[in-house]
Amino acid sequence: MTNLSPTAQAVLDAFNREARPEPHHQREAIAAVLRAVADQVVPEPDDIDKGSFSLAAIRNRCKVRDQLLAIAAELEGGNG
16 A cells, blocks of 8 residues: 555545445435535635635635535535
């Protein structure tokens, strides 16, 4: 197996923590992966280096993060 980047490893670890063969566990595993992706690719708004991005870019990143987290919540049976 090849070495993964820390970002890819975080996503794989999130899946492996939740993955089981039952369908509801698969949903939880996918939700965990989406949360890990959100954390790795689109940091929480307070963690974004605001000096590196325009206000529009920051808003777009936050919107993407919110959409990923909404999908995760839906898969877990929450309402977002």
